[in-house]
Amino acid sequence: xxxxxxxxxxxxxxxxxxxxxxxxxxxxxxxxxxxxxxxxxxxxxxxxxxxxxxxxxxxxxxxxxxxxxxxxxxxxxxxxxxxxxxxxxxxxxxxxxxxxxxxxxxxxx
Amino acid sequence: xxxxxxxxxxxxxxxxxxxxxxxxxxxxxxxxxxxxxxxxxxxxxxxxxxxxxxxxxxxxxxxxxxxxxxxxxxxxxxxxxxxxxxxxxxxxxxxxxxxxxxxxxxxxxxxxxxxxxxxxxxxxxxxxxxxxxxxxxxxxxxxxxxxxxxxxxxxxxxxxxxxxxxxxxxxxxxxxxxxxxxxxxxxxxxxxxxxxxxxxxxxxxxxxxxxxxxxxxxxxxxxxxxxxxxxxxxxxxxxxxx
Numbered sequence: 001x002x003x004x005x006x007x008x009x010x011x012x013x014x015x016x017x018x019x020x021x022x023x024x025x026x027x028x029x030x031x032x033x034x035x036x037x038x039x040x041x042x043x044x045x046x047x048x049x050x051x052x053x054x055x056x057x058x059x060x061x062x063x064x065x066x067x068x069x070x071x072x073x074x075x076x077x078x079x080x081x082x083x084x085x086x087x088x089x090x091x092x093x094x095x096x097x098x099x100x101x102x103x104x105x106x107x108x109x
Numbered sequence: 110x111x112x113x114x115x116x117x118x119x120x121x122x123x124x125x126x127x128x129x130x131x132x133x134x135x136x137x138x139x140x141x142x143x144x145x146x147x148x149x150x151x152x153x154x155x156x157x158x159x160x161x162x163x164x165x166x167x168x169x170x171x172x173x174x175x176x177x178x179x180x181x182x183x184x185x186x187x188x189x190x191x192x193x194x195x196x197x198x199x200x201x202x203x204x205x206x207x208x209x210x211x212x213x214x215x216x217x218x219x220x221x222x223x224x225x226x227x228x229x230x231x232x233x234x235x236x237x238x239x240x241x242x243x244x245x246x247x248x249x250x251x252x253x254x255x256x257x258x259x260x261x262x263x264x265x266x267x268x269x270x271x272x273x274x275x276x277x278x279x280x281x282x283x284x285x286x287x288x289x290x291x292x293x294x295x296x297x298x299x300x301x302x303x304x305x306x307x308x309x310x311x312x313x314x315x316x317x318x319x320x321x322x323x324x325x326x327x328x329x330x331x332x333x334x335x336x337x338x339x340x341x342x343x344x345x346x347x348x349x350x351x
Contacts, residue, residue, distance in 0.1 A: 002120055002121065003123065003127050005124070006124040006125060006128030007127050007130075007131045008131075009128050009131075010128035010129060010133075011132075011135055013132050013135075014132045014134070014136050014139065019136050019139065020136070020140050021136060021137075021140045023144065026140050026141075026144060029133070029137050029140060030141075033133050033134055033137050036133055037134075039126075039130075040127060043123065054119045054122055054123050057123050057126065058126050061126045
């Protein structure tokens with residue numbers, strides 16, 4: 001209940017206030033979002049598997065998001081081309097795995 | 110104050126995190142949206158500026174042609190012998206400097222980008238570059254060309270041939286493939302000399318390897334238009350004017 005409420009409030013804030021990230025930050029926000037999405041799906045999966053731990057969830061959410069953005073930022077500074085791809089591949093694969101696990105639990109398929 | 114391990118904290122913290130995700134997602138959507146919008150408007154603005162400048166250049170050029178015709182008409186109507194003499198000299202100088210259109214026998218070298226955009230081939234290799242045109246023009250001058258134009262742009266002493274993105278600029282005009290290099294001169298001698306040049310031999314290879322278009326035509330008359338740009342020197346002055 002609380003989670004759904006918070007979700008709606010978050011969407012409401014984003015749509016209502018219409019905040020925009022400055023262009024120099026724009027490449028890093030999608031990375032943080034990818035990491036955050038992965039954490040949330042991971043949390044959902046853990047919930048279904050009965051291994052959910054709120055501390056792990058909160059800490060992994062924050063640290064993954066911040067680290068992903070920082071890593072890409074550092075990568076561009078160091079001249080590593082397309083550091084985003086590493087983040088996209090890693091979190092993309094993990095999101096798919098989490099979704100597959102959730103699907104298996106929900107539909108037994 | 111809520112304790113770290115209290116049931117309230119345990120319920121609120123994950124919920125807040127999910128809310129944060131929702132917020133981040135919408136902010137990201139907003140940002141990507143506005144970024145693409147800005148790019149689109151900028152591009153159309155720039156395109157409009159370019160179109161406008163091209164239009165004003167065309168207008169100025171037609172005005173210049175008008176004024177030049179006026180000057181020629183006035184000069185022709187004044188009929189003293191010395192003046193006619195001077196006009197004869199001037200016509201020769203004008204032909205040599207490129208400010209009048211000329212025609213005569215010659216050859217036309219046709220260069221074209223590769224038709225297929227094969228991804229395995231480097232984009233630069235399948236396109237005609239400024240250096241290709243420079244070398245072709247050099248070979249033509251070397252072969253005895255008296256007047257040269259690329260796609261109707263007369264080459265004069267201040268002409269530059271250079272790349273601008275995927276196009277080639279000659280006399281600050283954007284030219285695109287196919288490039289027709291018109292050269293006036295002794296057709297057979299010029300053709301023989303040009304075909305023996307390094308760049309012509311390279312192009313015969315590149316035609317096979319990269320599919321670039323390359324051909325030499327020999328029409329009965331070659332038309333080379335006048336240079337339409339400004340010919341006024343602002344810094345260079347004539348030394349020892351006699």
